[in-house]
Amino acid sequence: MLTVEGGSPIVVGDLVTPGAKRTIAFYAHYDGQPVDPAKWKSDPWKPVMRDGEGNDVDWKTAKTIDPEWRLYARAAGDDKAPIIGMLAALDALKANGIKPSVNLRFVFEGEEEAGSPHLAQYLENYPKILRPDAWVLCDGPVHQSRQMELFFGARGTIDLELTVYGPVKGLHDGHYGNWVSNPIVRLTHLLDSMRDVNGRILIEGFYDDVKTTSEAEDAALAKIPNVEADLRREFQIGATEGNGQSLNKRLLLPALNVRGIEAGHVGEKASNTIQPEARASIDFRLVPNETPDSVKPLVERHLEAQGYRVVHETPDAPTRMKHPKIVRRGLSARAHFA
Incomplete structure (x- = not known):
């Protein structure tokens, strides 16, 4: 548990692999956005599973799980779901007797939604812990195409x-x-x-x-599945901003x-x-x-x-x-x- 005066603690957990020379850190945050219960369909502090149409689902007795079902609760997706995903991955590694080739470090911040006001101080006070060989930021949505996605930055x-x-x-x-x-x-x-x-x-x-995008970046953007027509139908919008520019281009x-x-x-x-x-x-x-x-x-x-x-x-x-x-x-x- 890392602490600084006036800040919420950062939780750190290591899975050390004997002989490993590199450490990969996985970031997530355990805090959530402010909540107004009056604007929620259900109690935000009590998780509810719903299908794609917004209907409640009794998932505990369901024979199969529809991947389009969603769990509704305060901060369930942003950013507690990735934390559960990491824990499930660790369980899977252990169950299959797989040992990572690198040291794994899990870093969970508690002030991301407030603007991370103490993050710089944490980085300065704990350089050995918070300066791994690489970071994997687990704070983002599943791509709309439902394909696996690796992103290299966020605004x-x-x-x-x-x-x-x-x-x-x-x-x-x-x-x-x-x-x-x-x-x-x-x-x-x-x-x-x-x-x-x-x-x-x-x-x-x-x-x-x-900066303008490079040819390589434009080529990579062109390969991303085009889901814009589906999104317009889902959001029920007749037009988008940007004079016809693609969503992925606008995000840059x-x-x-x-x-x-x-x-x-x-x-x-x-x-x-x-x-x-x-x-x-x-x-x-x-x-x-x-x-x-x-x-x-x-x-x-x-x-x-x-x-x-x-x-x-x-x-x-x-x-x-x-x-x-x-x-x-x-x-x-x-x-x-x-």
Whole structure:
């Protein structure tokens, strides 16, 4: 058990092969995404097996297991399933009397979904343990074709939280609409300035460090099974972003995803109010040569170029009075595996 102050522990287990000169480490994480039980069909803390149509299945009494059945529970797929897969593989090796030719090391992190804030410190504090000859990252989906897949990298992630401010208190739009600025409208325009409808990031300089693919890479991409028509039917979407570029090609580019917007209410809870603030949560996917440190100033300059005063705390009264457009910016980098 590896520990650092303030961080969740990293669990490490070794299977040593006498005489082996190399150590291969297998990575997974035991933490999961935040969960809102109200948005789940069943209790997220109680695993439920379902078929491809979403119907519950009594798998314990089933004579055969359909490979398209799925286990639904909090973090069941990301990333507890690979951990179970590793344990099953170890059982299979033992049952068949097979000894690995290398030392095996299993490293399970507990903060991946929070951005791995202590991972760098772990790597620095435990170099002998966390510097094996090679890493195998077991944190990804089965390919949609159901064929075995080996991937050589994943896009890194940097999170961005934006808060655009309006009046210090909610105001009736019948009295002040068209005179007091609406932070929800401003936020939507700000987001629109950062990304177009085809997924291209509009922040100046964002693609400067992006490498073009080589002929060998393009040839490898062309050999990946084409599952896009099936995916469109499954997702029930009439079109995709990217002006016809393939999914695999698009995955090699940076991306900006708007994860959520929060402001006011809709439906029965809606009110005729100019809200005090509007918030958006964004994640950027980064590719090789892009780093959190290279992206942060680009985002900051873009916000300023849209006329915003960028702050990092809730603005006080003098700041509100001095600057007509204010946005609070929060950036945090996740583990960067690009």
